Amino acid sequence: MELTLTISALIIGFIIVLFAIPPILRVAHAKHLFDPIEERKIHKGIIPPLGGVAIFIGFTVSSILATDGLNFDSLKYIIVGVILMFFIGLKDDLVDISARKKLAIQIIAAIILITLGNIRLTNLHGILGIYEIGIITSFTLSLFLMVVIINAFNLIDGIDGLASGLSMMAATVFGVWFFISGNYQYSIISFALVGSLASYFLYNVFGNKNKLFMGDSGSLIVGLVISIFVIKFNEFNIAKTTEYAIGGAPAVSFAIIIVPLIDTIRVMSIRIRQRKSPFSADNNHIHHRLLTLFPNHLKVTIIIISANVVIVAIALYLNHILLNNNIQAIIIFLTGILFSLIPSILIKVRDSRNVKSSHVIKQVS
Numbered sequence: 001m002e003l004t005l006t007i008s009a010l011i012i013g014f015i016i017v018l019f020a021i022p023p024i025l026r027v028a029h030a031k032h033l034f035d036p037i038e039e040r041k042i043h044k045g046i047i048p049p050l051g052g053v054a055i056f057i058g059f060t061v062s063s064i065l066a067t068d069g070l071n072f073d074s075l076k077y078i079i080v081g082v083i084l085m086f087f088i089g090l091k092d093d094l095v096d097i098s099a100r101k102k103l104a105i106q107i108i109a110a111i112i113l114i115t116l117g118n119i120r121l122t123n124l125h126g127i128l129g130i131y132e133i134g135i136i137t138s139f140t141l142s143l144f145l146m147v148v149i150i151n152a153f154n155l156i157d158g159i160d161g162l163a164s165g166l167s168m169m170a171a172t173v174f175g176v177w178f179f180i181s182g183n184y185q186y187s188i189i190s191f192a193l194v195g196s197l198a199s200y201f202l203y204n205v206f207g208n209k210n211k212l213f214m215g216d217s218g219s220l221i222v223g224l225v226i227s228i229f230v231i232k233f234n235e236f237n238i239a240k241t242t243e244y245a246i247g248g249a250p251a252v253s254f255a256i257i258i259v260p261l262i263d264t265i266r267v268m269s270i271r272i273r274q275r276k277s278p279f280s281a282d283n284n285h286i287h288h289r290l291l292t293l294f295p296n297h298l299k300v301t302i303i304i305i306s307a308n309v310v311i312v313a314i315a316l317y318l319n320h321i322l323l324n325n326n327i328q329a330i331i332i333f334l335t336g337i338l339f340s341l342i343p344s345i346l347i348k349v350r351d352s353r354n355v356k357s358s359h360v361i362k363q364v365s
Contacts, residue, residue: 002184006175009188011068013195017058021203023308024050025210033094049093052217056086058196059221063189077117078228081109085150086223087215095274097250100214103147107226110146114139119231121145123238125250126325133189146227151261153223157214157269159287161205164214165221165305170256171197174229178236185233185235193225205298214348223306226257248319250327255336257314259286264334292349308340313348 011143013021028034028048060079091097101349113119116312120142124130133141175190200218203210214222228252237249246252256263263286276282290300314335318328 002187004177005070005323006179006184006188006191007067009192009193011063012065013058013192014199015195016061017054017199017200021051021056021199021212023334024048024053025212036287046282047211047213049213049215050090050217051214052086052093052219052221053214055196055200055218057220058199059189059192059225061328062192062195064213066188066192067185069187073119074113074119075116075185075189075311075337077119078225081113081117081224081228082221084109084112085220086217089215089220093215093217096158102220106147106150106220106224107143110227111145113144113146115226117320119228120331121231121234122251123235124204125234125238125248125330128326129248142231143196146224146329148261148264149227149257150220150223152257152264153226154216154219155264156259156260156287157219158181158285159291159300161201161301162287162297162304163222164201164204165301166257166259166308167226168194168197168201169305170226171229171310174226174233177233177244177246178229181236181242181291183232183236186229190229193222198223205301229258246319247322248315248325248328250325250334252312252315252319254329255312255332257335258311258332259304262286262340266340286340286343289347293343293346311335311339 025048028050033050034046034047049191063075064079083279084105086100088097090219092102120138122138123132130342153163153167156166171190172191175187175194178184178187178190200214203212233246233253236248237246239245240247241246266286267282270284271278271282287300287304290303291297294300296305311332315328318331323331
């Protein structure tokens with residue numbers, strides 16, 4: 001029955017979004033609801049940023065329907081958090097709002113999930129020698145983690161298919177583990193998210209005239225839900241004696257979402273070094289760098305997702321050989337940093353070669 005419900009969540013989410021997007025596009029075009037064209041943005045056409053509307057409908061409906069009959073008390077608080085993210089994101093998509101207001105709603109949603117939904121970290125699995133943590137530390141760390149992940153997925157949404165592709169990969173990995181470990185409720189909502197994002201991905205990447213963007217309404221929802229998966233994955237792995245237990249849960253969960261996290265750390269570090277606001281917009285993201293090497297959105301998206309999958313495989317191998325949790329986390333972090341530097345290194349090598357080639361041409365002429 002659990003397998004049927006999980007597959008149903010995937011299919012229901014996919015179908016709802018598939019049929020919801022066309023009328024959303026018609027309304028967007030009729031009311032001229034388009035993403036504004038700016039110099040720093042990659043797209044040049046008028047494209048509606050309302051994919052989050054379809055994702056919201058697909059995820060919430062499929063999650064509620066597929067978990068019907070199961071004991072899932074936290075679901076109502078998850079839906080409340082998703083609703084808050086959806087409306088603040090939609091408002092930002094249609095009329096710009098301040099970063100402070102967005103952050104305030106993110107904090108409120110996180111507090112609801114932590115206090116009422118009991119979705120919080122209670123154990124650090126030996127990271128820095130720490131295991132069980134107190135209620136204040138638990139609350140503070142869980143709040144910080146949720147807000148960071150929400151904003152990381154919001155920031156990574158820069159080219160076609162990237163945010164949805166990375167989110168589908170993450171939700172699939174978490175969903176498979178939730179299923180085989182017997183945590184079926186979270187497996188169901190994982191695949192509800194995968195199904196909803198899969199339909200959106202088709203329109204976003206291959207839509208042509210039916211193209212639309214996820215918008216903040218979509219990326220904030222995705223970030224919130226993925227942050228929930230990260231926390232529950234770590235909580236379900238506290239008991240190392242259970243079947244399919246992941247000893248290095250912190251390192252593995254970090255690896256699963258490493259691209260958005262490392263990219264956020266990287267771009268904010270660059271902005272601070274340049275004495276700019278860490279929340280200011282620029283073109284320093286990993287996908288921007290890769291686009292200068294491979295001017296194709298789908299190709300760059302595939303490269304980045306493939307790199308993320310490789311890092312997840314490394315994390316699972318390190319976990320398999322029972323490496324110390326702290327060492328696992330350090331290796332995964334350094335691997336993520338190394339991968340993030342490769343595009344910039346390749347650009348410098350290319351530019352250096354171009355300079356040498358032009359110099360040689362000048363000498364010959």
